[in-house]
Amino acid sequence: MSFAARARRLSETANITIFEKGLFIGYANCGIPYALGGIIQSDEALILQTPESVNARYNVNVRHNTEVVGINREKKTIDFKTRDHPVRSVAYHKLILAQGAEAFRPPMKGSDAPNVFTLQTIPDLTAVKKYMSTHGSKSVAIIGGGFIGLEAAEALHALGKQVSVIEYMPHVFPPVDQDVAEPLHTEIRRNHVSVHLNARIQQIVPAAEGGTTSHILLESGGKIPGDVVLLVVGVRPRVHLAEQAGLETNRFGIVTNAQMQTSDPDIYAVGDMACTTNMITQNQQNLALAGPANRQGRLAADHIFGRDVAYRGNVGTSACKVFGINVALVGPSMSNLRAQGIEAEYVTVHPPNHAGYYPGATPLSLKLAFSPTDGKILSAQIIGKDGVDKRIDVLATCITAGMTVYDLEHLELAYAPPFGSAKDPVNMAGFVAANVLRKDTEIIHAEDLTADTLSEYQVIDVRAAGEYVNGHMKNAKLLPLNELRKHFDEIDKSKKVLVHCQVGYRGYLGYRILKQAGYDVYNLDGGFKTVSQGAFNDLIA
Amino acid sequence: MSFAARARRLSETANITIFEKGLFIGYANCGIPYALGGIIQSDEALILQTPESVNARYNVNVRHNTEVVGINREKKTIDFKTRDHPVRSVAYHKLILAQGAEAFRPPMKGSDAPNVFTLQTIPDLTAVKKYMSTHGSKSVAIIGGGFIGLEAAEALHALGKQVSVIEYMPHVFPPVDQDVAEPLHTEIRRNHVSVHLNARIQQIVPAAEGGTTSHILLESGGKIPGDVVLLVVGVRPRVHLAEQAGLETNRFGIVTNAQMQTSDPDIYAVGDMACTTNMITQNQQNLALAGPANRQGRLAADHIFGRDVAYRGNVGTSACKVFGINVALVGPSMSNLRAQGIEAEYVTVHPPNHAGYYPGATPLSLKLAFSPTDGKILSAQIIGKDGVDKRIDVLATCITAGMTVYDLEHLELAYAPPFGSAKDPVNMAGFVAANVLRKDTEIIHAEDLTADTLSEYQVIDVRAAGEYVNGHMKNAKLLPLNELRKHFDEIDKSKKVLVHCQVGYRGYLGYRILKQAGYDVYNLDGGFKTVSQGAFNDLIA
Structure with missing residues (x-):
């Protein structure tokens, strides 16, 4: 669109035709989880364009319920069919592939049961809603703790369903690091939605004949109620048609250049199906x-109509x-940077x-990753x-x-007081990171410590006594900051010191x-707050 | 601080002393309007540091209630006095001037009455609060519609006072343009606070003997109730001491270099008293x-302790x-750019x-100013x-x-739906501005039209009929967008066309x-919404 x-x-003179396999064009699929839960009250609100409105406004011909089944690159035609017509052909000068991605359905016993749904399209939405209302479903098991899974969990909980989130990884919202994601688990559970991490599903156990209660059986033996099961474990680019036509693809989708042209310069690929370049790593994604x-x-469109344009990549x-928490990121998380072999340092501020x-x-909580050589910002994760x-x-x-x-x-x-601080969190992260690079401070990350290695340090807690008693690090000695200069005699100069406070x-x-x-001496990055948010419980006394 | x-x-070894004329150091004066109205419930919440806390944490000597009355640059000493001691001297290696700015008190008959206050310091805050409670003040007249005046208006209205804002200029919040500020007037009045624009004050009329009701008399003859009068018309750098010492100053404050050094390299000036460079215009400010x-x-501090640093200027x-509206800006408004002779184009999106x-x-509403030659962003105003x-x-x-x-x-x-749109307002402003620079569209600004010049155009309103009947431009012909291609016969090709919709x-x-x-043809920048927000009523039918 x-x-x-x-x-x-x-x-105004180009002949533009959109071929759409389904009924809907130009709809807001990012709103689907919210429409499922009634936060967006009308499904129609998601439909931003209809074939009629597009035709009236843009003079574009829309053929919906029409599937394109082949591309003939030599003749420059595509083959399409409808329910009522066999395959026909039509010529193109330029072809745009904008087929998106499709919900991934991992091989899983029971995943073809009638109470198992993906949640990517308006027909998906309609089907789940209809099933829940027909069957009076009380529980929903959500397989996948990414964007859609978490948004759906909140929406379905608001509908009064008993909701469980089942995640294969050690934490939900896998794009961010474990320590960043931990507060999400607390927030989700606080809202009476159960979270199952590192979960291996043995099978989806269908309802007994005539029954409506289904459940999920974990390899661990755990049973999770799921009258309805949502399978929301990510998407895969729709490359079938392009591959059939011999266009170059890789594991990230259809290969494109900076003008979004595929290996055939008269065919463009855009959106979720296209492989693009990450601006930070220069890697494909x-x-x-x-x-x-x-x-x-x-x-x-700009390129086809003669403009000199180049896509710059993504960040x-x-x-x-x-629920009441927001999580966001830009660029690859630290674990993602490491997986790509990119050297990175980071700081955490609260x-x-x-x-x-x-x-x-x-x-x-803001975790900022940057190049240890030149200080270039590589990523940020905030919760x-x-x-x-x-x-x-x-x-x-930035x-x-x-x-x-x-x-x-x-x-x-x-x-101004309602909006920020004289030193904004972004400035604070910059100050701390620059202090590290200028060697005004040396930091140690909680993830690089264990209960064992911690004992190599004199751990000095410079918080107030009242903070210390509410929880503190293993082996930590309380020496409130304002007293520190008077108590050097209590700190052994021959041993490494790990100093820390609440936030740094x-x-x-x-x-x-x-x-x-x-x-x-070394300062603990992010202070006791980073340690106490769930990812580093073994460091706590 | x-x-x-x-x-x-x-x-750790430097000898650092702070001389403070008053009682308070390190307090949050940006919070004063909110503390006045009880939104910040305790005045103590504004006091971020005390002499004792600063000494304990930073080992810094604080001499409060101590006024510095002279600088001897040759001897490198300062002269200071307290209530109990005559003038004494102390030597410095480096001197930091951080005296800030003081509330401007324009010459105005009656401005020395006991019910007239500035609102810049904690003593100001205490004095106003005490006066209001002692005298049971019912009305407050606020002279000045800038940051402090508007924040105070909201806070005092929340206390149940009858509040009036009196502004010399044609609109409140003078840093932004008239068209951007107009919705503020609507919002303030909607909250039952009166706004007097282009107001010339003849005098503040004090309460009669024994009475508590005072008022402000305008040159127009208008009377504005003001049992309490707040004089919040901006601040002036405190340059007296620096001038006495022969340091270079100009109308913007104390002249500094990029290391914040004054004309005497051992004396630095920082904060509200320092003249700095605007990063966009390169002008002093x-x-x-x-x-x-x-x-x-x-x-x-970095510079004194040997770091290679440079202040980059301000934006x-x-x-x-x-009340319920937020207004913000970065860079000079269009009228400010014009006043500085800087060539600029702008676009408005809603x-x-x-x-x-x-x-x-x-x-x-976002008004984006940029260079018409290279597209460099010069300023943004948002409400x-x-x-x-x-x-x-x-x-x-950016x-x-x-x-x-x-x-x-x-x-x-x-x-994600709760946070933004696939095309964020910032992207939208960029699209529109780039369209203008690439000549994909030619726009006309409402401020460049009058009811007279409007008649030179065929005004085509491409909104829906329902929008048109709720208000439209003078001489506008309704031709909804989706019908436009069919009705060229109704548009005269020999005459200029001004096309417009609601937002552009x-x-x-x-x-x-x-x-x-x-x-x-020309498109009306910002559409009918820009016209209908108050600044361009003469263009409306």
């Missing part, structure tokens, strides 16, 4: 995001609301979203209540601009004091 | 914003909450803050409900990075259709 609209704006898809369609900016003295301030999407968009802009952590120190962001700042002050006093 | 904290982190002040203090990012199909979407601060921070980042409107087309911002997009489609059909 982005292609068609832009193409028509550039040419498949990205199923609406924003890039829209821009690719627009860009293909992978995304966000997800999970500042409030706006001035702490103004009512309603809530903390953010919190308000202001998460703002900071991820600012950092996505990454796109090729900025470094030093640039973040200078960034001038809006501050007082630990940093403690580091500066001890370092200048001649200690071999 | 930023200087002192950073200096101590860099050196005085900026009274907390974020830059903090960073300047930190940078001065002037700021935001203000006005997209929703997030996907329209997700509940709670509200419109933003709306949610998401204003997010987009201004993204655009501040400006800092030297981005163009073409870069905005490519920007990849987070989209359908007008742009209409432009493309008519342009390709051979018409001399």
Whole structure:
């Protein structure tokens, strides 16, 4: 649709036809989980365009319920069929493949049962809704804890269903790191939705004859109720037609150049089916995001109508609301960077979203990855209540601009008490990261510690006594920051010191004091808060 | 305080002393309007540091209630006095001037009455609160419709006071343009606070002997109730001490270099009193914003302790909450750019803050100024409900990075239905601006039209009939977009055409259709919505 609209704006005389296998064009599939739960009250609200409206406004011919079954690149024709007509052919000058991706259905015993659904299209939505209402389904098991699974969990819980999320990985929302994702588990469970991690499904056990209660059997023996089962474990590019036509593909989708042309220059591929370049890693990737898809369609039209354009690649900016918490990222997580062999350092900060003295301030956790050589920003992961999407968009802009952590120190962001702080969380992350690169502080990450290695350090907790008693690190000695200068006699100069506070700042002050006093000292990145959020329980006393 | 904290982190051995004329150091004066109205419930919440806490944590000596009355640059000493001691001297190696700015008190008859207050400091706050409670003040007249005036208006209205805002200029929040500010007037009045624009005050009429009701008399004869009068018309840098010492100053404050050094390299000036460079215009300016002040203090410490640092200048990012509306800007408004002789074009868009199909979407108005030669972004002004601060921070980042409107087309911002749209408002502004620069559309601004010049055009309203009847332009002919291609016979090819819709997009489609059909056509920037928000009533039928 982005292609068609832009193409028509550039040419009133072009003959533009859209072939759509199903009934719907131009609908908002990002809204489907919300329509399932009634947060979006009418399914029709998702339908942004109809064949009629598109034709009236853009003079574009829409053939819906029409499947394209073949491409003849030599003759430059496509073959299509409808329910009522056998295969016919039509010629093209330029062909745009915008078939998207399809919900992945992993091989799984019982996954063909009538109570198992994917949730990608309006027909999917309609089918699940109809099944739930016909069968009076009380429980829903959601297989997959990604975007759709988490959004659906919230929506179905709001409908009063008993909801379970089943995730194969050690944490939900796999695009982010374990330590970033941990608060999601707490939030989901706090809302009485169960979460099963590292879960291996043995089978989906269908309802007994005439019954409506089904369940999922885990390899561990666990049984998870699932009158309805949603299979939302990601999507795969629809490459079948392109492969049949001999277009180049790889494991990320259809290979395209910067003009979105496939290996056949008269055929373009855009959106979820196209393989594109990650702007940060320069690696190929498949990205199923609406924003890039829209821009690719627009860009293909520009190119066909003679504009000098180039797609710059993606940074992978995304966000997800999970009950009262928002999580967002741009760029590859630390584990993803490591998997790609990209050298990266990171820092974690936990500042409030706006001035702490103004009512309603809530903390953010921001994990910023950057190049240890030149400070270039590689990725950011943020979790919190308000202001998460703002900071991820600012950092996505920084990454796109090729900025470094030093640039973040200078960034001038809006501050009034309801909106931010004189030092915005983005500035704070920049300060901390730049301190690390300038060696004004040396940090240790919780993930690099174990209960064993922790004993190699003198662990100095510089928080107040009241914070210490509410939970502290193993072997930690309490020495509140304001007392630290008076108690050097209690710290052994021959042994490494691990100093820490709640979120990192007082630990940093403690580091500066001890370092200048001649200690071999390290500050714990993200402080006790990072340790206490679930991923590092073995470090807690 | 930023200087002192950073200096101590860099050196445990430096001897650091803060001289403070009053009682308070390190307090959040941005929160004062909110503390006045009880939104921040305790005045103590504003006091972020005390002399004792600073000394304990940073080992910094704080001399409060101590006024510095002179600088002897040759001897490198300062003279200071307290209530109990005559003038004494102390030596310095480096001197940091961080005296800030003081509330401006314009010459005005009656402004020395006991019910007239400025609102910049904690003593100001205490004095106003005490006066209001002692005198049972019912009405408050606020002279000045800037940040503090508007925040105070909201806060005092919440206390049940009868509040009036008196503004000398044709609109409140003078940093933005008239058309951007207009919705603020509607919002303030909707909340039963009166707004007096272009107001010339003849005098503040004090209460009669023993009475408590005072009022303000305008030159127009109008009387505005003001049992309490707040004089909040901006601030002036405190340059007296620096001038006395022969340091270079100009009308923007104390002249500094990129290391924040004054004309005496051993004396630094930071914060509201320092003249700094605008990163966009390269012109000198005085900026009274907390974020830059903090960073300047930190940078001065870095420089003194041997770091190679340079202040990059400001972009002037700021935001203000006005009842249910937020307004924000970065860079100079169009009128400000014109006043500085900087060539600029602009576009106006009115997209929703997030996907329209997700509940709670509200419109933003975004006015983007850019260089007509290379597309470099010069400024942005945004008004709306949610998401204003997010987009201004993204655009501040873009400006800092030297981005163009073409870069905005490519920007990849987070989209999930609760947060944004596949085409974010920032992308939309980029698309429209780039369309203008590439001459894919020619636009006309409402401010360049009068009822007279409008008659030179065939005004074609391409909205739906239902929108037209709710209000339309003078001489506008209704031709809904979807009908346009069939009704060329009703449009005179020999006359210029001004096409428009509600917010600009359908007008742009209409432009493309008519342009390709051979018409001399222009699209109205921002559509009827820009016209109907108050600044261009003479164009409405």
